[in-house]
Amino acid sequence: MDFILPMLVDGLAASALIFFIAVGLTLVFSVLRVLNVAHGSFYAIGAYVAVVIGGFVMSAGASPWLSFPILILSAALVAALLGPAIERTFIRFTYGKPEAVQILVTFALFLIFEDLQKLIFGVQAYYQDAAVSVLGISDIGGIIYLNYQLLLIALAVVVVVALRVMLHHTRLGKMITAVVADPEVSATLGIDTRRVYAAAFTIGVFLAALGGALASPNSGVAPGLGAEAIVLGFAVAAIGGLGQIEGAALAAIIVGIARVVAIYQMPQLEPVAPYLVMLAVLLVRPYGLFGAATARRI
Amino acid sequence: MRHALVLIVLVAGFLAVPAAFPWLAFVFTLVIAKGFAALGVAILLRAGLISIGHALFYAIGAYTVGFLSSRAGVDLFLPQLLAAALVSGVLGLLVGLFMVRYRGIFFAMLNLAVSMVGYTLLAKLYSLTGGTDGLSIATPRVLGMTLTREAFESVLLYGGLALAIVLGFLAHRYLKSPMGEALAAVESNEIRLEYLGVSVPRVLLFAYVGSAVLAGVGGAIHALAIGHITPDLAYWTTSGQLVLVAVLGGIGGVVGPFVGALFLESVRAAAAIWAPDVWNLIIGAGLLIVIFFLPRGLYGLIERTGGRAKR
Numbered sequence: 265m266d267f268i269l270p271m272l273v274d275g276l277a278a279s280a281l282i283f284f285i286a287v288g289l290t291l292v293f294s295v296l297r298v299l300n301v302a303h304g305s306f307y308a309i310g311a312y313v314a315v316v317i318g319g320f321v322m323s324a325g326a327s328p329w330l331s332f333p334i335l336i337l338s339a340a341l342v343a344a345l346l347g348p349a350i351e352r353t354f355i356r357f358t359y360g361k362p363e364a365v366q367i368l369v370t371f372a373l374f375l376i377f378e379d380l381q382k383l384i385f386g387v388q389a390y391y392q393d394a395a396v397s398v399l400g401i402s403d404i405g406g407i408i409y410l411n412y413q414l415l416l417i418a419l420a421v422v423v424v425v426a427l428r429v430m431l432h433h434t435r436l437g438k439m440i441t442a443v444v445a446d447p448e449v450s451a452t453l454g455i456d457t458r459r460v461y462a463a464a465f466t467i468g469v470f471l472a473a474l475g476g477a478l479a480s481p482n483s484g485v486a487p488g489l490g491a492e493a494i495v496l497g498f499a500v501a502a503i504g505g506l507g508q509i510e511g512a513a514l515a516a517i518i519v520g521i522a523r524v525v526a527i528y529q530m531p532q533l534e535p536v537a538p539y540l541v542m543l544a545v546l547l548v549r550p551y552g553l554f555g556a557a558t559a560r561r562i
Numbered sequence: 563m564r565h566a567l568v569l570i571v572l573v574a575g576f577l578a579v580p581a582a583f584p585w586l587a588f589v590f591t592l593v594i595a596k597g598f599a600a601l602g603v604a605i606l607l608r609a610g611l612i613s614i615g616h617a618l619f620y621a622i623g624a625y626t627v628g629f630l631s632s633r634a635g636v637d638l639f640l641p642q643l644l645a646a647a648l649v650s651g652v653l654g655l656l657v658g659l660f661m662v663r664y665r666g667i668f669f670a671m672l673n674l675a676v677s678m679v680g681y682t683l684l685a686k687l688y689s690l691t692g693g694t695d696g697l698s699i700a701t702p703r704v705l706g707m708t709l710t711r712e713a714f715e716s717v718l719l720y721g722g723l724a725l726a727i728v729l730g731f732l733a734h735r736y737l738k739s740p741m742g743e744a745l746a747a748v749e750s751n752e753i754r755l756e757y758l759g760v761s762v763p764r765v766l767l768f769a770y771v772g773s774a775v776l777a778g779v780g781g782a783i784h785a786l787a788i789g790h791i792t793p794d795l796a797y798w799t800t801s802g803q804l805v806l807v808a809v810l811g812g813i814g815g816v817v818g819p820f821v822g823a824l825f826l827e828s829v830r831a832a833a834a835i836w837a838p839d840v841w842n843l844i845i846g847a848g849l850l851i852v853i854f855f856l857p858r859g860l861y862g863l864i865e866r867t868g869g870r871a872k873r
Contacts, residue, residue, distance in 0.1 A: 364607060364805070364809070365853060367805075368806065368809055368849060368853060369853055371806065372849040375845055376847060498671055502668070532687075533682070533686065536678075542671075543675050543676065550663065551668070
């Protein structure tokens with residue numbers, strides 16, 4: 265039974281990465297009421313940008329410790345460039361439209377990004393694992409951990425706390441909460457809802473890109489990454505109850521553990537685990553774990 | 563009148579173009595296959611239900627044929643097709659029974675989840691499905707006759723066209739029937755529908771099973787046309803493509819999804835020759851243009867220009 269604990273760390277580290285996607289998705293959904301299929305593209309682009317910039321800086325002979333700020337700055341760069349631009353040009357026109365239209369517009373964006381990624385980055389796989397190797401491994405009681413995985417789990421916790429603080433204790437957060445509660449009244453009270461939407465979307469892009477950037481040192485980057493990321497993100501966001509940040513965190517942990525159990529019991533079915541959890545949860549609680557059919561909060 | 567005219571032009575095109583350009587026969591067969599599946603998706607879209615999971619039924623239709631052909635040794639065309647319709651219909655009933663309780667985004671996501679489970683099972687149950695290598699499908703016999711590949715492809719194209727006309731007509735009658743008209747009412751106000759004594763779950767279940775059968779038939783034709791199938795048929799991007807085709811064509815009538823499929827496969831064929839790297843980009847941009855400028859889809863464009871000419 266000695267391998268349960270390292271597998272749990274493995275599972276939780278994977279959960280942390282899915283959490284970054286799911287929480288951005290959930291935030292964007294709760295504010296903009298748009299289910300963003302292109303969210304997976306932002307994850308993939310974040311990964312590509314981090315690997316390319318990281319590879320460039322590392323090959324220039326910089327200290328491998330620099331790879332950590334590079335991971336975060338890459339995500340910020342992607343968010344700053346793509347967030348406001350995409351929200352302003354495409355997402356804005358889908359507000360209040362039927363869900364089919366919103367899903368299709370973002371699906372179209374996803375298709376466009378798929379080819380743009382291939383045109384810009386090619387179809388070969390990229391690797392840049394300086395961040396993982398510099399942190400090394402630790403050996404606690406004969407069990408070996410990859411320190412980078414522990415860092416991922418810690419960062420996910422930091423994101424949960426930061427989002428809570430941002431939403432409840434900052435001006436922007438209070439405006440977001442108000443807009444979620446009632447966009448029309450908030451607009452009447454002088455909140456610039458257009459800017460709030462743009463800000464929330466950009467934060468969502470940042471979280472997705474951060475997830476991708478943080479995933480890249482451990483797994484490399486290749487085409488198809490975004491398509492895989494977004495379905496997992498959907499599953500986790502739905503399990504948690506769309507629009508629920510803590511729900512997304514709990515759902516990510518459950519999915520991570522479910523995968524560990526699957527690896528342990530029936531390794532072939534490990535990729536199905538998130539969806540089986542999702543089916544089981546939605547059959548019992550149609551709006552997810554934390555989702556209430558009535559009032560929604562974030 | 564206008565619709566009949568468009569229909570005649572389409573059918574004539576399907577009959578004449580492949581005869582004149584044999585290499586297009588394959589493309590047109592795929593148009594029919596995708597058109598069937600997109601029609602299924604379009605029926606659900608009428609009720610405001612968007613399924614990002616119908617590729618599952620498409621894949622089930624294809625794998626039924628694949629299983630019969632390469633595992634069970636049934637190499638007869640019509641039994642294969644019937645079995646595909648039956649198996650996808652039964653699966654549609656099973657899935658539909660609990661799917662009809664959900665609306666909006668949760669309907670979309672549950673379909674997605676079910677199809678991803680299906681995709682993974684198809685990829686992992688190696689001994690049964692051939693895993694990611696997929697299954698090969700031999701050219702089946704038609705009515706007991708062994709045909710050459712070329713002859714079978716013609717049978718598939720023209721038989722598929724005939725089937726599209728028959729099933730399309732049935733779907734048209736269904737959409738005009740009280741059961742079909744109720745779909746639009748589910749989207750606008752289903753409580754009112756319940757007050758009128760209409761069982762919404764029954765209306766939706768009927769639509770769901772019908773759409774699953776249509777997708778299954780499409781998948782079977784796809785499998786027979788290509789001769790090889792992989793689990794990718796059930797991946798969520800294929801489902802997205804089916805919704806895309808339905809909306810591109812327009813969900814107003816039965817012809818719309820086939821127009822959408824014709825557009826998609828033409829662009830794919832053209833892109834394969836001139837711009838293989840950017841075909842997703844072209845399709846995505848096309849979809850955006852249709853959504854923003856042609857709310858009733860490409861078929862709506864035909865209707866509109868037709869209406870102008872009439873005036």
